[in-house]
Amino acid sequence: MTNFQSMDLLAAFRRQFELSRVRKGEHLVVLSEPASRPDYVEAAFGAALGLGAHVISATVPSGSPSPTPSTHTGSGAGLVSVLEDEVAQALLAKADIVVDLTREGFIHAPVQQRILGAETRIIFVCDAPDVLTRNMPSPGDKDDVLAAAEKVRGASEMTVTSAHGTDLRVDLADCHPGFQTGFADDPGRWDHWPSKMCLFWPKAPDGKLVLAPGDILLPFKEFVRSEVVLEITGGHIDAIHGGADARLLETYMNDCDDEWARYTSHMGWGLMKTADWFATAMYAKHEIMGMEARAFAGNFLWSTGPHPFLDRDSHAHLDIAMRGCTVALDGHTVVDEGALVE
Numbered sequence: 001m002t003n004f005q006s007m008d009l010l011a012a013f014r015r016q017f018e019l020s021r022v023r024k025g026e027h028l029v030v031l032s033e034p035a036s037r038p039d040y041v042e043a044a045f046g047a048a049l050g051l052g053a054h055v056i057s058a059t060v061p062s063g064s065p066s067p068t069p070s071t072h073t074g075s076g077a078g079l080v081s082v083l084e085d086e087v088a089q090a091l092l093a094k095a096d097i098v099v100d101l102t103r104e105g106f107i108h109a110p111v112q113q114r115i116l117g118a119e120t121r122i123i124f125v126c127d128a129p130d131v132l133t134r135n136m137p138s139p140g141d142k143d144d145v146l147a148a149a150e151k152v153r154g155a156s157e158m159t160v161t162s163a164h165g166t167d168l169r170v171d172l173a174d175c176h177p178g179f180q181t182g183f184a185d186d187p188g189r190w191d192h193w194p195s196k197m198c199l200f201w202p203k204a205p206d207g208k209l210v211l212a213p214g215d216i217l218l219p220f221k222e223f224v225r226s227e228v229v230l231e232i233t234g235g236h237i238d239a240i241h242g243g244a245d246a247r248l249l250e251t252y253m254n255d256c257d258d259e260w261a262r263y264t265s266h267m268g269w270g271l272m273k274t275a276d277w278f279a280t281a282m283y284a285k286h287e288i289m290g291m292e293a294r295a296f297a298g299n300f301l302w303s304t305g306p307h308p309f310l311d312r313d314s315h316a317h318l319d320i321a322m323r324g325c326t327v328a329l330d331g332h333t334v335v336d337e338g339a340l341v342e
Contacts, residue, residue, distance in 0.1 A: 027056070
């Protein structure tokens with residue numbers, strides 16, 4: 001039986017590789033596991049060949065050290081078959097660019113930093129096909145995220161407030177501002193297709209976060225149904241109040257049996273105007289990672305668990321996307337009640 005499914009994606013992967021500056025003669029590794037989408041592997045392989053790259057398709061065994069199911073959670077623990085195999089790591093580190101088509105990627109795995117340290121570029125791809133094509137990045141996206149990161153770098157404090165009662169203060173000293181732009185064009189660059197956001201790693205936020213109905217809990221990929229109040233002191237979540245969703249978060253943190261489960265991780269806001277907030281409701285949980293929620297223009301995204309700049313290596317990773325917040329840097333508003341301030 002002939003399978004033409006990958007042909008629908010060939011042009012999209014070629015455009016992605018052009019944005020990621022894949023050049024003739026470069027070595028490109030397509031990294032997959034048995035559960036990866038075969039049409040993605042085929043489209044990536046064909047698009048790279050069309051650009052004149054030397055292509056290697058490497059399929060490694062599945063299996064993650066994370067206690068949560070591998071259903072595109074965004075925890076980024078990586079595959080044991082790479083984490084414990086120096087030959088596999090050497091292959092990735094010697095490539096010019098790696099197209100990571102594994103289910104979880106290596107987002108928070110220290111081994112990824114070693115691979116990036118060899119100036120390998122990595123582009124991670126795992127969302128559904130129409131999510132990729134609907135949110136195809138453009139060259140100008142990088143200017144937008146760099147400008148946002150620069151605003152954070154020049155500020156001393158971020159405040160986050162909302163009509164629901166959120167009131168958070170965040171010291172931005174040494175918070176390591178960063179970004180995702182949807183393509184990996186610089187040596188040693190990791191990025192995620194699709195994505196467009198500003199993010200940073202504050203040490204010890206203080207205050208209260210109030211999740212309102214319609215906010216999104218990731219990796220559960222579910223909308224908040226009832227208000228949740230989280231009290232935070234020095235980056236530690238001291239208390240969680242509310243109904244079923246509060247109990248879900250509390251149970252997750254307890255069951256993780258992880259010392260960092262109740263600590264905050266990265267924070268930031270989304271800039272991807274093509275993203276659909278309701279997309280989370282339109283797909284089965286195994287089909288998406290939820291990048292439209294994470295990068296939705298004007299959201300406030302915050303997370304728990306790992307913090308590379310405080311040596312918190314943790315699998316207890318939640319991303320929570322909130323709408324309707326006002327985000328200000330030293331009193332200058334960058335997101336006004338959920339709308340980007342241009």
